[in-house]
Amino acid sequence: MTTRTPLIPYFRHRATQAELDAVRDVIRSGWLTTGKVAAEFEREFGRTVGARHAIAVNSCTSALHLALEAIGIGPGDAVVVPSLTFTATAEAVRYLGAEVIVADVDPRTGLLTADLLERSIFGRCDVKAVMPVHFGGRAASVVGDGSGSIAQVAAKHGIAVIEDAAHAFPARDRARPVGSLGTATCFSFYANKTLTTGEGGMVTTDDDRLAARMRLMRLHGIDRDAWSRFTSAPDSWQYDVVAPGFKYNLTDIAAALGLAQLSRHRVDHARRVEIAKQYDSAFHGELAMELCPLGDDPEANAWHLYWIRLKAGAAARDAFITALMQVGIGTSVHYRPLHRMTYWRERYRLNAADFPGTERIWDGCVSLPLYPDLSDADVLRVIDAVLVHAPTVVGSR
Numbered sequence: 001m002t003t004r005t006p007l008i009p010y011f012r013h014r015a016t017q018a019e020l021d022a023v024r025d026v027i028r029s030g031w032l033t034t035g036k037v038a039a040e041f042e043r044e045f046g047r048t049v050g051a052r053h054a055i056a057v058n059s060c061t062s063a064l065h066l067a068l069e070a071i072g073i074g075p076g077d078a079v080v081v082p083s084l085t086f087t088a089t090a091e092a093v094r095y096l097g098a099e100v101i102v103a104d105v106d107p108r109t110g111l112l113t114a115d116l117l118e119r120s121i122f123g124r125c126d127v128k129a130v131m132p133v134h135f136g137g138r139a140a141s142v143v144g145d146g147s148g149s150i151a152q153v154a155a156k157h158g159i160a161v162i163e164d165a166a167h168a169f170p171a172r173d174r175a176r177p178v179g180s181l182g183t184a185t186c187f188s189f190y191a192n193k194t195l196t197t198g199e200g201g202m203v204t205t206d207d208d209r210l211a212a213r214m215r216l217m218r219l220h221g222i223d224r225d226a227w228s229r230f231t232s233a234p235d236s237w238q239y240d241v242v243a244p245g246f247k248y249n250l251t252d253i254a255a256a257l258g259l260a261q262l263s264r265h266r267v268d269h270a271r272r273v274e275i276a277k278q279y280d281s282a283f284h285g286e287l288a289m290e291l292c293p294l295g296d297d298p299e300a301n302a303w304h305l306y307w308i309r310l311k312a313g314a315a316a317r318d319a320f321i322t323a324l325m326q327v328g329i330g331t332s333v334h335y336r337p338l339h340r341m342t343y344w345r346e347r348y349r350l351n352a353a354d355f356p357g358t359e360r361i362w363d364g365c366v367s368l369p370l371y372p373d374l375s376d377a378d379v380l381r382v383i384d385a386v387l388v389h390a391p392t393v394v395g396s397r
């Protein structure tokens, strides 16, 4: 492809000298895998989100699996997952032989609500957990202001709240940071997330018992991890295996990247908020599109995604994406919903008609570039291109 102007990719991570120095120091230290840097990353991350325990892992998918395993999910159990998510949320339930109940979302926000949760639980006695997804970085109303919150419905039915917070560092639900809300919260540090270690994740909880189980299962079910064996020589060869665990630990190399980014997360987040506000004011009142709500408190949103919905629908959206690519602007789509994916659709015989909220977002949604490294000129170029290429269909629905 040839473009006169430089490409504005859908995402580009910020790599400063701090990241390069931190990784170099680890490589020179003589200890590459999980050790004191990962431990420091856990402490700092836990402190930042206000959680007693933060357990570093190699992906959010691993975190989701560990959390569900720790609360005892297994065959015969069911877990509620919103349709508007990445497949990993639901897949982790299937790892444990449990079944997924696919729920609809609010058409305005893309979030699971207490009402939709109540509806998907109705008449079932096998539901053990709900997995709210903080879609795009906006916190689902987990605790909210008490009444009508997901936590309240969960408490009434005695089910756990395992949050998929892959989009949601650093987000808040009212005053409380995501990471300190539910039974356990799972973060992603995948390459294009708001904080990235290339591949990585974190699970936070205030529950000592759950934390101990997740730490154990993170590394083969070994009763002492490699670092504590290394540092407690001379009996460093001694260890016992007490469960068939997994291999989900995060390396010190990745943790060093994470720590460097964590130390400037306020600045990076402020830039995301600024860009989201610019998009919002530029697109406000455009008849061709609906906007993701800025909300009463834009600062509470982690702004992993800035999505719009083209009223002209999914086919027009696909043409719009091509048109933007031709002027050198990358975009993405979040998400083709679970009920439209072969495996989930066939296993649970799902019908699009049963997911009106999710369908409404899917029918025209597109995510625009949103990251701290976007310059003011980049933002203006994106705004111009969107205004030029958004299909000129006046809202017919």
Ligand SMILES: *Cc1c(COP(=O)(O)O)cnc(C)c1O
Pocket (backbone or CB within 6 Å): 058, 059, 060, 061, 062, 085, 086, 088, 089, 133, 164, 166, 167, 187, 188, 189, 190, 200, 201
């Ligand atoms: C990225 C993502 C995941 C998976 O994260 P990994 O760290 O790649 O395992 C899970 N859920 C959602 C909503 C995501 O966006």
